[in-house]
Amino acid sequence: MSASPRSGLTGKEESLEGPVASKQIAQAGPKLRASNVDFFYGKFQALHNVSIDFPENQITALIGPSGCGKSTFLRTLNRINDTIRGARVTGEVVLDGDSIMGVDVTELRRRVGMVFQRPNPFPKSIFDNIAYGVRINGLARRSEIHEVVERSLRRAALWEEVKDKLNQSAYSLSGGQQQRLCIARALAVDPEILLLDEPCSALDPIATSKIEELLLSIRDQCTLIIVTHNMQQAARVADLTGFFLMGRLVEFNKTDIIFKTPAKKETEDYITGRFG
Amino acid sequence: MATASRSVPGRARTFFQNVRAGDEVAYLITFLFAASVLLVTAILVYELWVKSGPAIHKFGFSFLRTTTWDPVNDDFGALPFVYGTVVTSVIGLLLSVPLGVGAAIFLSELAPPRLSNTLTFLVELLAAVPSVIFGLLAIFALVPLMRSYIQPALIGAFGWSPFFKGPAYGVGVLTASIVLAIMMFPYIISISREALIQVPREQREAALALGATRWESTWDAVVPFARLGIVGSIFLSLARALGETMAVTMVIGNDPKINASLLAPGYSIAAVIANEFTEATGDLHLAALVELGLVLFLITIILNGVGQLLLMLTTRQGTAKS
Amino acid sequence: MLRIWRRAVNNVMLSLTGICAFVTASALFLILGYLLWNGGKSLDWNFFTKLPLSPGELGGGMANAIVGSAKIVAIAALLGVPVGFMSGVYIAEFSGKAMANVIRYSADLLNGVPSIVIGIFAWTVLVVPTHHFSAWAGGFALSLMVIPVTLRATEQFLGQIPQSLREAALALGASKWKSVATVIIPAARTGIMTGIILGVARVSGETAPLLFTALNNQYWSKGFDEPTSSLPVMIYTHAMSPYDDWHRQAWAAGLVLLGLVLIANIAARMVLARGAASQRG
Numbered sequence: 056m057s058a059s060p061r062s063g064l065t066g067k068e069e070s071l072e073g074p075v076a077s078k079q080i081a082q083a084g085p086k087l088r089a090s091n092v093d094f095f096y097g098k099f100q101a102l103h104n105v106s107i108d109f110p111e112n113q114i115t116a117l118i119g120p121s122g123c124g125k126s127t128f129l130r131t132l133n134r135i136n137d138t139i140r141g142a143r144v145t146g147e148v149v150l151d152g153d154s155i156m157g158v159d160v161t162e163l164r165r166r167v168g169m170v171f172q173r174p175n176p177f178p179k180s181i182f183d184n185i186a187y188g189v190r191i192n193g194l195a196r197r198s199e200i201h202e203v204v205e206r207s208l209r210r211a212a213l214w215e216e217v218k219d220k221l222n223q224s225a226y227s228l229s230g231g232q233q234q235r236l237c238i239a240r241a242l243a244v245d246p247e248i249l250l251l252d253e254p255c256s257a258l259d260p261i262a263t264s265k266i267e268e269l270l271l272s273i274r275d276q277c278t279l280i281i282v283t284h285n286m287q288q289a290a291r292v293a294d295l296t297g298f299f300l301m302g303r304l305v306e307f308n309k310t311d312i313i314f315k316t317p318a319k320k321e322t323e324d325y326i327t328g329r330f331g
Numbered sequence: 332m333a334t335a336s337r338s339v340p341g342r343a344r345t346f347f348q349n350v351r352a353g354d355e356v357a358y359l360i361t362f363l364f365a366a367s368v369l370l371v372t373a374i375l376v377y378e379l380w381v382k383s384g385p386a387i388h389k390f391g392f393s394f395l396r397t398t399t400w401d402p403v404n405d406d407f408g409a410l411p412f413v414y415g416t417v418v419t420s421v422i423g424l425l426l427s428v429p430l431g432v433g434a435a436i437f438l439s440e441l442a443p444p445r446l447s448n449t450l451t452f453l454v455e456l457l458a459a460v461p462s463v464i465f466g467l468l469a470i471f472a473l474v475p476l477m478r479s480y481i482q483p484a485l486i487g488a489f490g491w492s493p494f495f496k497g498p499a500y501g502v503g504v505l506t507a508s509i510v511l512a513i514m515m516f517p518y519i520i521s522i523s524r525e526a527l528i529q530v531p532r533e534q535r536e537a538a539l540a541l542g543a544t545r546w547e548s549t550w551d552a553v554v555p556f557a558r559l560g561i562v563g564s565i566f567l568s569l570a571r572a573l574g575e576t577m578a579v580t581m582v583i584g585n586d587p588k589i590n591a592s593l594l595a596p597g598y599s600i601a602a603v604i605a606n607e608f609t610e611a612t613g614d615l616h617l618a619a620l621v622e623l624g625l626v627l628f629l630i631t632i633i634l635n636g637v638g639q640l641l642l643m644l645t646t647r648q649g650t651a652k653s
Numbered sequence: 654m655l656r657i658w659r660r661a662v663n664n665v666m667l668s669l670t671g672i673c674a675f676v677t678a679s680a681l682f683l684i685l686g687y688l689l690w691n692g693g694k695s696l697d698w699n700f701f702t703k704l705p706l707s708p709g710e711l712g713g714g715m716a717n718a719i720v721g722s723a724k725i726v727a728i729a730a731l732l733g734v735p736v737g738f739m740s741g742v743y744i745a746e747f748s749g750k751a752m753a754n755v756i757r758y759s760a761d762l763l764n765g766v767p768s769i770v771i772g773i774f775a776w777t778v779l780v781v782p783t784h785h786f787s788a789w790a791g792g793f794a795l796s797l798m799v800i801p802v803t804l805r806a807t808e809q810f811l812g813q814i815p816q817s818l819r820e821a822a823l824a825l826g827a828s829k830w831k832s833v834a835t836v837i838i839p840a841a842r843t844g845i846m847t848g849i850i851l852g853v854a855r856v857s858g859e860t861a862p863l864l865f866t867a868l869n870n871q872y873w874s875k876g877f878d879e880p881t882s883s884l885p886v887m888i889y890t891h892a893m894s895p896y897d898d899w900h901r902q903a904w905a906a907g908l909v910l911l912g913l914v915l916i917a918n919i920a921a922r923m924v925l926a927r928g929a930a931s932q933r934g
């Protein structure tokens with residue numbers, strides 16, 4: 056099993072260079088591998104033959120114009136599309152060697168967490184929001200929960216701001232804080248992979264940069280896959296980038312290569328702003 | 332009206348005047364109709380107040396506290412009726428809310444769309460069934476069932492407590508409560524279902540993304556988000572139950588006494604008005620009955636007001652802001 | 654293990670809520686079934702054509718109640734629908750916000766009045782001064798229940814008409830009232846009609862407001878000025894009586910009443926659904 060990323064369109068393998076490549080080869084395989092994924096909303100095919108390997112503890116960005124399928128693809132990785140009527144997936148997604156269709160979906164979702172486009176805290180206190188995932192999955196004893204909550208809030212760089220008001224409603228926080236709360240909530244169940252669906256699109260630049268900092272800081276504990284329409288953000292935080300267009304993965308490579316010397320014309324057109 | 336058109340030549344001026352006159356007339360006519368609605372409501376409240384005057388004058392606030400209802404000696408106390416009204420409605424709620432909210436959850440979250448729409452349609456038709464028909468079925472279907480099976484069973488199991496004492500009449504407070512519960516289903520279900528449907532999808536997905544089961548995501552994320560709407564539906568259903576006349580009158584047993592046992596007959600405000608109004612002995616009796624009507628009216632206004640408020644709070648940016 | 658427990662809870666609660674839904678939905682069928690069984694047996698041609706006879710005498714009917722209900726409901730509709738409709742037009746098209754809120758609150762208040770209290774009010778206004786019960790009084794009482802329903806339906810469906818349609822009519826030179834009467838109201842007519850039908854159907858089943866306004870009548874009532882029998886009141890008195898024969902009549906009447914109400918409801922909903930679908934194109 057090769058550890059290099061593959062381009063969906065031509066099937067040509069493009070190798071990575073230098074130290075990153077050797078580290079890749081030394082691993083047993085990618086943390087998460089998608090192979091030949093097609094996705095249908097009823098009769099409409101939203102994804103065509105997408106294959107990507109996501110290496111462990113790296114940040115991978117998925118970019119592309121609106122409606123290109125990058126969010127749809129992200130949502131197949133934790134099977135949250137299962138809740139949409141008429142949605143159908145073919146192909147394979149393998150997490151640590153196990154197909155995600157085979158494992159219990161609630162266990163899958165604990166291991167593969169998700170942060171959504173708009174902050175969506177529960178109508179509970181800050182503390183209870185973070186504790187929720189821990190409690191239902193039985194991940195900690197009652198006495199340990201406070202510790203887990205604090206740890207998650209620290210990882211999300213939110214602890215100092217909320218430590219004195221843990222019992223207040225989550226809605227008393229600002230938008231940026233709420234999104235960091237959602238990240239802390241997702242981290243509390245100790246996921247191996249964290250999926251982020253345009254997490255900063257509803258936030259101002261300052262809140263955005265705080266979250267980008269935080270993503271870089273948790274990279275070594277977690278594999279991150281982030282969908283973004285903001286190319287500068289991808290350039291800032293991602294190790295690897297995949298460019299989607301009309302449901303297909305056009306190109307996938309180190310972020311540097313994608314942005315400086317893209318191999319495909321479509322990629323270049325998008326990067327240089329020739330289309331939306 | 333003529334100022335703006337002074338600068339406009341002859342025929343055009345008349346045209347404008349006619350056009351605006353037509354609008355003015357239309358405004359006036361529709362306004363008069365609307366004002367009549369206001370007027371009739373005001374007169375209603377006024378008449379209730381005036382006609383209950385003699386009773387208010389004689390009994391004051393003690394009307395609500397005393398328990399004697401004696402038309403012969405012109406001594407009237409409202410407590411047994413208030414008690415009966417409240418108890419039947421509350422028990423009806425206790426029976427109806429779990430079933431109704433459970434059904435609403437199923438119809439909004441768990442059922443496939445076509446099944447949900449069909450069942451919702453059937454439940455909503457239930458709201459169209461006239462009260463007297465419920466009463467008819469209650470007398471001939473429910474009462475015998477109560478008398479022969481349910482009440483004896485309850486007496487057997489719980490007869491030691493004060494709530495389930497006494498002979499199995501068939502009619503009584505519990506029977507009336509059960510009828511009310513059935514009549515409340517459609518309101519609780521349809522309003523709660525609406526509130527649940529409005530919960531943003533991201534709430535459910537956030538819970539699922541943490542590894543919740545379908546039920547956990549529904550119960551822990553969606554239902555709390557809609558809680559104000561659900562509580563609002565309860566208030567509105569309660570208001571309706573309190574005003575319910577016919578079905579209750581037909582099975583409550585018509586006994587103006589307060590009794591701890593749910594199996595005993597009782598009386599409700601609406602029922603006593605229905606039974607005694609046309610044969611009221613004397614002005615004071617009549618005034619007392621009208622005052623009862625006023626009391627009922629006031630209670631339902633308050634409950635409806637609270638219910639509407641809660642529903643309004645739900646639609647404005649969801650319940651989470653509270 | 655926790656996982657197994659959670660999955661079990663998930664399945665149990667799914668089933669339980671499903672049972673709740675089916676139980677509540679089946680209540681309608683139970684009611685209908687009971688009425689069809691008991692009412693169907695007693696429904697015959699006499700029911701629709703003969704007057705009620707004393708208990709024990711067979712062959713009676715409730716023709717007077719059917720006609721009486723029709724009279725009373727007609728009065729209720731004739732009084733209530735125009736008032737509700739015009740008021741709805743006022744709120745939706747002509748009035749300012751404050752006045753609209755006042756009228757709307759007033760209508761909601763009227764809607765929330767318990768039906769027996771409506772009866773009391775109609776009694777004080779029409780029965781007391783004239784010293785007799787009448788179909789007018791009964792119709793008036795029911796009209797008070799028709800008004801809020803009609804008002805809300807009118808306002809709601811007029812409100813759904815997009816502003817651009819209004820502006821298009823005005824831009825063609827139509828005066829405001831003309832644009833409302835010839836463009837806006839016709840555009841909303843399906844919904845408004847549905848609301849009116851549902852409202853009138855609902856009051857046709859009401860009993861309490863008639864108890865001391867139209868009262869009851871074992872014979873034909875001439876004109877509108879006499880006590881008038883009605884289906885709901887007949888059902889009530891016959892059901893509460895100790896006579897088996899009258900009980901059978903009550904079942905038959907119940908079946909007829911429910912049948913009419915349900916047909917009106919289903920028809921109105923179907924019209925509404927079809928109207929909405931055609932508007933979406």
